[in-house]
Amino acid sequence: MKYPSAIAAKFLKRPNRFIAHVLLDNHEEIVHVKNTGRCKELLQEGNVVILEESNNPKRKTKYSLIAVYKGNLLINIDSQVPNTVVYQGIQDGNVKELHDVTVLSREVVFGNSRFDLYFETKEKKGFIEVKGVTLETDGIAMFPDAPTLRGTKHLYEMVKAVEAGYAGYVVFLIQMKGVKYFKPFEIRDPEFTKALKLAAEKGVKVLAYDSIVSEDEITLGTPVDVRI
Numbered sequence: 001m002k003y004p005s006a007i008a009a010k011f012l013k014r015p016n017r018f019i020a021h022v023l024l025d026n027h028e029e030i031v032h033v034k035n036t037g038r039c040k041e042l043l044q045e046g047n048v049v050i051l052e053e054s055n056n057p058k059r060k061t062k063y064s065l066i067a068v069y070k071g072n073l074l075i076n077i078d079s080q081v082p083n084t085v086v087y088q089g090i091q092d093g094n095v096k097e098l099h100d101v102t103v104l105s106r107e108v109v110f111g112n113s114r115f116d117l118y119f120e121t122k123e124k125k126g127f128i129e130v131k132g133v134t135l136e137t138d139g140i141a142m143f144p145d146a147p148t149l150r151g152t153k154h155l156y157e158m159v160k161a162v163e164a165g166y167a168g169y170v171v172f173l174i175q176m177k178g179v180k181y182f183k184p185f186e187i188r189d190p191e192f193t194k195a196l197k198l199a200a201e202k203g204v205k206v207l208a209y210d211s212i213v214s215e216d217e218i219t220l221g222t223p224v225d226v227r228i
Contacts, residue, residue, distance in 0.1 A: 126167025
């Protein structure tokens with residue numbers, strides 16, 4: 001996933017989930033934030049952030065905030081890219097658990113949910129749900145950074161798919177490099193953690209991959225240990 005344009009700025013404040021104020025070329029600019037999560041650990045005053053410039057003249061904001069430096073670590077926080085990154089990774093054969101996929105489709109309905117991906121191999125058919133991970137503490141990647149009723153619902157729906165004979169995968173895309181392992185953030189959302197544990201017990205495969213991140217690009221990295 002490559003961005004056509006990327007420019008660095010300095011984060012000032014975030015008055016609500018959708019916009020932030022940044023300092024760009026010594027001018028205060030209001031920008032769109034492409035992540036409605038908390039991101040409080042990342043969006044701290046003075047941090048260097050990366051903006052994507054829009055070519056849509058009708059937009060209210062000229063730029064979107066897509067990444068942030070946490071010290072020397074660059075973290076992509078664009079919640080719209082994980083599905084594309086994992087989709088491309090599977091197509092390129094870089095997800096070892098799904099290297100033999102012959103059919104891959106996006107946004108497929110099952111029951112009361114719409115899963116991110118549907119796949120087929122010679123032996124099985126199944127669904128994949130992708131979750132972007134931007135929260136890191138002491139080298140540990142965690143999800144979610146805020147309670148997610150929708151995410152919990154998807155897990156229970158994935159269990160139903162497995163019980164109906166489909167294969168089920170949840171892929172956590174860690175939008176950075178260098179983490180030690182991944183785990184659900186139980187304190188932040190105990191219900192999601194409970195649902196993830198149940199899903200794993202029922203046969204849903206839980207995977208985590210990190211990402212290769214630059215200021216204008218994010219691609220699938222390598223597998224990360226999952227500890228539920």
